[in-house]
Amino acid sequence: MHKFPVLEIFGPTIQGEGMVVGRKTMFVRTAGCDYSCAWCDSAFTWDGSAKDDIRKMTAEAIYTSLHEKGGDYFDHVTISGGNPALLKHLHELVDLLQEKGCEIALETQGSVWQDWFNAIDDLTISPKPPSSRMSTNWDKLDDIVNRLEHAGRSSHTSLKVVVFNEEDIDFAKMVHKRYPQLAFFLQVGNEDLQETNDQQLAMKLLQQYEWLIDQVMQSSELNHVRVLPQVHALLWGNKRGV
Amino acid sequence: MHKFPVLEIFGPTIQGEGMVVGRKTMFVRTAGCDYSCAWCDSAFTWDGSAKDDIRKMTAEAIYTSLHEKGGDYFDHVTISGGNPALLKHLHELVDLLQEKGCEIALETQGSVWQDWFNAIDDLTISPKPPSSRMSTNWDKLDDIVNRLEHAGRSSHTSLKVVVFNEEDIDFAKMVHKRYPQLAFFLQVGNEDLQETNDQQLAMKLLQQYEWLIDQVMQSSELNHVRVLPQVHALLWGNKRGV
Ligand code: SF4
Ligand code: SF4
Numbered sequence: 001m002h003k004f005p006v007l008e009i010f011g012p013t014i015q016g017e018g019m020v021v022g023r024k025t026m027f028v029r030t031a032g033c034d035y036s037c038a039w040c041d042s043a044f045t046w047d048g049s050a051k052d053d054i055r056k057m058t059a060e061a062i063y064t065s066l067h068e069k070g071g072d073y074f075d076h077v078t079i080s081g082g083n084p085a086l087l088k089h090l091h092e093l094v095d096l097l098q099e100k101g102c103e104i105a106l107e108t109q110g111s112v113w114q115d116w117f118n119a120i121d122d123l124t125i126s127p128k129p130p131s132s133r134m135s136t137n138w139d140k141l142d143d144i145v146n147r148l149e150h151a152g153r154s155s156h157t158s159l160k161v162v163v164f165n166e167e168d169i170d171f172a173k174m175v176h177k178r179y180p181q182l183a184f185f186l187q188v189g190n191e192d193l194q195e196t197n198d199q200q201l202a203m204k205l206l207q208q209y210e211w212l213i214d215q216v217m218q219s220s221e222l223n224h225v226r227v228l229p230q231v232h233a234l235l236w237g238n239k240r241g242v
Numbered sequence: 243m244h245k246f247p248v249l250e251i252f253g254p255t256i257q258g259e260g261m262v263v264g265r266k267t268m269f270v271r272t273a274g275c276d277y278s279c280a281w282c283d284s285a286f287t288w289d290g291s292a293k294d295d296i297r298k299m300t301a302e303a304i305y306t307s308l309h310e311k312g313g314d315y316f317d318h319v320t321i322s323g324g325n326p327a328l329l330k331h332l333h334e335l336v337d338l339l340q341e342k343g344c345e346i347a348l349e350t351q352g353s354v355w356q357d358w359f360n361a362i363d364d365l366t367i368s369p370k371p372p373s374s375r376m377s378t379n380w381d382k383l384d385d386i387v388n389r390l391e392h393a394g395r396s397s398h399t400s401l402k403v404v405v406f407n408e409e410d411i412d413f414a415k416m417v418h419k420r421y422p423q424l425a426f427f428l429q430v431g432n433e434d435l436q437e438t439n440d441q442q443l444a445m446k447l448l449q450q451y452e453w454l455i456d457q458v459m460q461s462s463e464l465n466h467v468r469v470l471p472q473v474h475a476l477l478w479g480n481k482r483g484v
């Protein structure tokens with residue numbers, strides 16, 4: 001059994017983003033990322049600030065911890081990061097959780113392929129727009145999307161682009177045009193990671209959401225899309241572990 | 243060509259509820275309902291207050307109006323009411339819109355079957371909980387769910403229960419248990435239909451959403467579910483036509 005670097009296990013709560021927004025779920029957050037997005041809202045997974053909190057856990061230990069926290073109150077687990085796609089042997093966790101009757105969601109930016117992607121129930125690939133200051137390896141992303149498609153996984157896969165500005169919207173259009181076969185989500189970015197007044201943050205996020213909706217409504221290139229807020233930030237501000 | 247009683251045609255905007263929440267869509271609102279829910283947020287469709295605004299329109303005329311308003315900026319239409327399932331010949335509209343390349347969402351409380359349900363891309367059946375003061379005809383609802391299942395439409399169908407109080411949560415559990423094969427959504431009810439301060443309403447709705455999430459997290463009967471806010475009310479308060 002391999003050990004995985006885990007930073008947070010919590011829930012049950014709701015999935016706040018993307019293709020299964022609102023779904024009752026547990027969260028497992030793994031440490032480590034090959035990116036360093038300018039606006040990363042989980043920079044503690046890779047910037048060293050939480051490195052003493054990383055626990056190396058087997059799939060069995062992760063399941064035990066999930067069960068301790070969630071009891072019989074869940075049947076869905078979201079694996080998030082960092083970039084959990086860096087973990088080559090993560091199928092051990094995916095297989096175990098599915099044996100225990102759970103569905104699995106996982107989010108990755110799409111920089112690395114793993115064969116176990118084909119087992120994920122709700123796979124979100126989230127290429128990072130210009131505001132992140134990262135650049136996408138398109139050959140790699142093409143390859144990932146092709147592999148999923150050939151394995152018949154398109155209905156279990158979606159693309160998500162987090163949008164902070166107009167340049168990001170152009171990027172979103174380009175991604176949607178490149179992979180029209182995949183469900184496509186646009187999400188409001190959270191610019192105020194230091195804001196501690198939850199109500200003020202919620203109001204600002206709703207304003208930005210309205211701006212994003214307006215932009216999408218005015219574009220005929222963004223018809224077959226869904227536009228979502230980041231529900232967790234609306235509800236719980238910048239708190240961790242909810 | 244039959245004529246349908248239409249009260250509103252607007253968009254593009256986003257779908258604010260249920261299985262395709264966030265989806266870019268146009269709205270067609272039909273007049274008439276066989277229910278009179280205590281908290282109906284579109285009572286003007288059946289209480290006589292807007293009867294002079296009802297236009298009798300053919301499918302062609304509805305499409306023309308959609309195209310005038312939405313141009314090339316949509317590929318999805320939501321048919322809402324009232325209860326659009328009262329309209330026996332509505333397949334004329336569904337067929338025409340699908341010929342034009344649109345996907346169709348439709349919401350009904352599940353009191354009446356129509357054969358054209360089998361053509362709807364995103365069909366939401368929303369039985370009304372005790373707080374509505376309506377009572378569900380379970381034989382009828384069983385029959386509707388069975389027909390959809392036998393026609394292979396389960397993946398295009400979802401159940402949604404709007405929740406105002408604890409009694410409604412018990413009702414939701416019962417519905418979910420009765421039809422475990424269908425995707426199940428719980429939605430926060432809007433108690434403040436007269437509130438004109440959008441910001442205050444949004445804050446109250448977020449609080450109620452948090453309450454609903456708490457209730458669902460504590461129930462092992464509500465594991466395979468999704469809990470959503472009413473995004474339209476969060477964004478635009480009680481305004482019509484957005
Ligand atoms: S890919 Fe995700 S976890 Fe990694 S730096 Fe970017 S936002 Fe953060
Ligand atoms: S079924 Fe819907 S439209 Fe009819 S009264 Fe109830 S909430 Fe209003």
